[in-house]
Amino acid sequence: MDQNLTVSATHFKYHIQMFEKLCGPFDYLHYQQKYGITLTKLQQDTYRPPLEAATEFFMASAAILRDPCFGLTWVNKVQFKVSSHIVSKLGTAPDVSTFLLQCGRISALTSELANFTLEPFDDEHSIFKVTPANEGITSYYQMDATLLFTKRITHTLLKFRYPDTQLSGKDYSCVLISHEKPQGVLDEYEREFEIPVKFNQTVSGLLVPKEWLNVRLTPLDLSIDDIIKFEIDRAQISRQQSHTDMVSNCVASLLPYGSPKREDVAQAFNMSLRSFQRRLSDEHTNYKDILDSVRKDQCSQYLERDCYPLEEVAFLLGYSNISAFYTAFKRWHNTTPRQLTD
Numbered sequence: 001m002d003q004n005l006t007v008s009a010t011h012f013k014y015h016i017q018m019f020e021k022l023c024g025p026f027d028y029l030h031y032q033q034k035y036g037i038t039l040t041k042l043q044q045d046t047y048r049p050p051l052e053a054a055t056e057f058f059m060a061s062a063a064i065l066r067d068p069c070f071g072l073t074w075v076n077k078v079q080f081k082v083s084s085h086i087v088s089k090l091g092t093a094p095d096v097s098t099f100l101l102q103c104g105r106i107s108a109l110t111s112e113l114a115n116f117t118l119e120p121f122d123d124e125h126s127i128f129k130v131t132p133a134n135e136g137i138t139s140y141y142q143m144d145a146t147l148l149f150t151k152r153i154t155h156t157l158l159k160f161r162y163p164d165t166q167l168s169g170k171d172y173s174c175v176l177i178s179h180e181k182p183q184g185v186l187d188e189y190e191r192e193f194e195i196p197v198k199f200n201q202t203v204s205g206l207l208v209p210k211e212w213l214n215v216r217l218t219p220l221d222l223s224i225d226d227i228i229k230f231e232i233d234r235a236q237i238s239r240q241q242s243h244t245d246m247v248s249n250c251v252a253s254l255l256p257y258g259s260p261k262r263e264d265v266a267q268a269f270n271m272s273l274r275s276f277q278r279r280l281s282d283e284h285t286n287y288k289d290i291l292d293s294v295r296k297d298q299c300s301q302y303l304e305r306d307c308y309p310l311e312e313v314a315f316l317l318g319y320s321n322i323s324a325f326y327t328a329f330k331r332w333h334n335t336t337p338r339q340l341t342d
Contacts (some may be wrong), residue, residue: 006048071144110154128203255318
């Protein structure tokens with residue numbers, strides 16, 4: 001388990017503002033002595049306080065307020081803003097499933113508290129599972145807040161950007177929570193989540209109907225600069241992410257708009273084409289191989305979900321015509337897509 005998990009400085013400043021509003025003066029000296037957090041550091045965009053400090057905030061606030069549902073209280077009180085380049089990143093999702101997974105990746109920019117995965121649950125549902133990155137430095141208040149905030153922000157963004165996703169009826173159908181129901185709590189959880197809540201489960205997450213995950217989303221007009229800015233921001237807190245990883249993630253987001261040219265990607269990274277290619281060569285790859293690899297991986301994901309016609313798969317992979325897609329597929333698998341899926 002990663003012992004160096006962090007939250008954004010902006011996220012921690014929200015904690016301070018809320019503590020002072022609900023509990024009284026914030027103990028700056030304590031957090032400076034214990035965690036090295038100072039007001040000066042919090043003004044720096046690149047500074048990220050440790051997750052343990054955020055956990056202590058949740059524990060202290062819940063104790064002072066005697067609020068067993070403080071995670072839910074936090075979501076109701078906080079006023080969160082989503083930057084434009086992050087909204088643009090979400091605008092590239094071709095369907096609800098991809099949208100949710102992108103939301104999971106984006107969450108790390110705010111807090112590395114949890115990991116998000118989308119997994120099968122039963123014949124009719126998948127689960128958008130939320131797993132603590134390190135249970136030893138995470139409180140149940142934070143997990144409650146993460147689940148409720150995830151439900152609200154994804155629902156709001158989908159409703160605002162893609163109204164058609166609301167025509168299928170319910171989206172999230174149930175909340176699974178791994179901890180026991182807090183003592184003294186009645187219907188607070190059901191009231192805030194607005195769907196059934198089950199406690200003491202083996203996992204935490206949001207159940208979603210499989211059919212809803214396949215609802216198509218019309219990609220928004222975007223700037224390649226916004227997509228790459230998101231990947232650079234993400235890489236700054238992901239200590240294992242290479243330049244190749246960043247380029248691969250950018251290509252995957254841009255494919256529904258057509259095959260991204262290496263010159264355009266290099267320019268968006270603020271690099272000359274020669275420097276861009278040399279950086280990839282240092283990592284033993286090149287742009288052509290990255291593009292091909294991303295297309296192959298994306299193709300497998302679309303076909304496994306068994307909801308996309310082949311013509312739409314070709315479009316989402318950035319091919320200008322179906323014959324080019326068939327040629328690439330036969331090179332990857334030594335067979336045709338129809339033979340493989342029949």
